[in-house]
Amino acid sequence: xxxxxxxxxxxxxxxxxxxxxxxxxxxxxxxxxxxxxxxxxxxxxxxxxxxxxxxxxxxxxxxxxxxxxxxxxxxxxxxxxxxxxxxxxxxxxxxxxxxxxxxxxxxxxxxxxxxxxxxxxxxxxxxxxxxxxxxxxxxxxxxxxxxxxxxxxxxxxxxxxxxxxxxxxxxxxxxxxxxxxxxxxxxxxxxxxxxxxxxxxxxxxxxxxxxxxxxxxxxxxxxxxxxxxxxxxxxxxxxxxxxxxxxxxxxxxxxxxxxxxxxxxxxxxxxxxxxxxxxxxxxxxxxxxxxxxxxxxxxxxxxxxxxxxxxxxxxxxxxxxxxxxxxxxxxxxxxxxxxxxxxxxxxxxxxxxxxxxxxxx
Ligand SMILES: Nc1ncnc2c1ncn2[C@@H]1O[C@H](COP(=O)(O)OP(=O)(O)OP(=O)(O)O)[C@@H](O)[C@H]1O
Ligand SMILES: [Mg+2]
Numbered sequence: 307x308x309x310x311x312x313x314x315x316x317x318x319x320x321x322x323x324x325x326x327x328x329x330x331x332x333x334x335x336x337x338x339x340x341x342x343x344x345x346x347x348x349x350x351x352x353x354x355x356x357x358x359x360x361x362x363x364x365x366x367x368x369x370x371x372x373x374x375x376x377x378x379x380x381x382x383x384x385x386x387x388x389x390x391x392x393x394x395x396x397x398x399x400x401x402x403x404x405x406x407x408x409x410x411x412x413x414x415x416x417x418x419x420x421x422x423x424x425x426x427x428x429x430x431x432x433x434x435x436x437x438x439x440x441x442x443x444x445x446x447x448x449x450x451x452x453x454x455x456x457x458x459x460x461x462x463x464x465x466x467x468x469x470x471x472x473x474x475x476x477x478x479x480x481x482x483x484x485x486x487x488x489x490x491x492x493x494x495x496x497x498x499x500x501x502x503x504x505x506x507x508x509x510x511x512x513x514x515x516x517x518x519x520x521x522x523x524x525x526x527x528x529x530x531x532x533x534x535x536x537x538x539x540x541x542x543x544x545x546x547x548x549x550x551x552x553x554x555x556x557x558x559x560x561x562x563x564x565x566x567x568x569x570x571x572x573x574x575x576x577x578x579x580x581x582x583x584x585x586x587x588x589x590x591x592x593x594x595x596x597x598x599x600x601x602x603x604x605x606x607x608x609x610x611x612x613x614x615x616x617x618x619x620x621x622x623x624x625x626x627x628x629x630x631x632x633x634x635x636x637x638x639x640x641x642x643x644x645x646x647x648x649x650x651x652x653x654x655x656x657x658x659x660x661x662x663x664x665x666x667x
Contacts (some may be wrong), residue, residue, distance in 0.1 A: 318348075327575070334509075339494065340507065341512050385461075399441070403452045428575055447467055511523065533606050535608045566629050566630030592658070593637075
């Protein structure tokens, strides 16, 4: 596929602060691409440069090969949906949606049919004559999306569009947004600090930290093979253990000494050196828990632990375990009624070498 929207070494500073630091990204046509990262990492600043509201200090932005870095916002085939809806309060739903085409002086019949199509697309038929004040948050956000899409932008920029909604509505809107994007096929650049939103919506995600991209990958790759400790810790929950490389094994495995856990086999690159200090990451759900078994049968990737705390989470329970001086977080499916561990229980923890990964700092 041809590169569609290219961000080429783009930087932007505010005084001494480098809000966006030499970011390069290539976004495909029709892709749902997310910028994910903690508050203040530069997501909105990068999005505003794509929209044309902010000028990069250096670097270029290309759309279909054409340099749009210096194009004003209204000249770009790009529309933005913000967190706070930004609807005109005195105009009805229909009039809000029609606004962009009226500005372009399209004919009345053309506007009417486009507005009807958009209202049907975002399922607002029953609310077309209402004013924004009469709408719920989710309905307002649907209007904001329709108002942007009526311009048939080549790229739709969305900056935390669901942040003001409650959890249930957010989940509902996520499903709707996915369906909507599939229907219109418009390229979406979606900004969020919510990993759940990014993971469920995106084809690819750029994880940002302090103005830089830490990793660019599919949701599954980010979760299963995080490039470093920041990404591993930001997306999902993770146990981190400090260890020392003891032996490089065949098949991409490494034997590591972790105080309190013994000498497990983990996944790591063959460039590691014996004696090197490393960090090993294991997701709580990848730890297998079983009732205590005799120490003699103990495989390398198994250690005894004591249940310190149990936290109820609806469909599953979270366990805080103690293994010597280490705290280990694990998870149990509550359907597994036969084996729901309680505080004070001794148990055995084991894990597959492929779910224990050495991550760089
Ligand atoms: N106009 C501005 N003037 C000065 N500093 C700014 C300006 N806009 C943003 N910043 C700073 O640049 C950094 C990046 O801001 P940005 O709004 O891009 O972050 P963000 O990732 O969108 O965060 P959030 O998730 O909180 O919206 C922050 O430290 C912010 O304070
Ligand atoms: Mg922001």
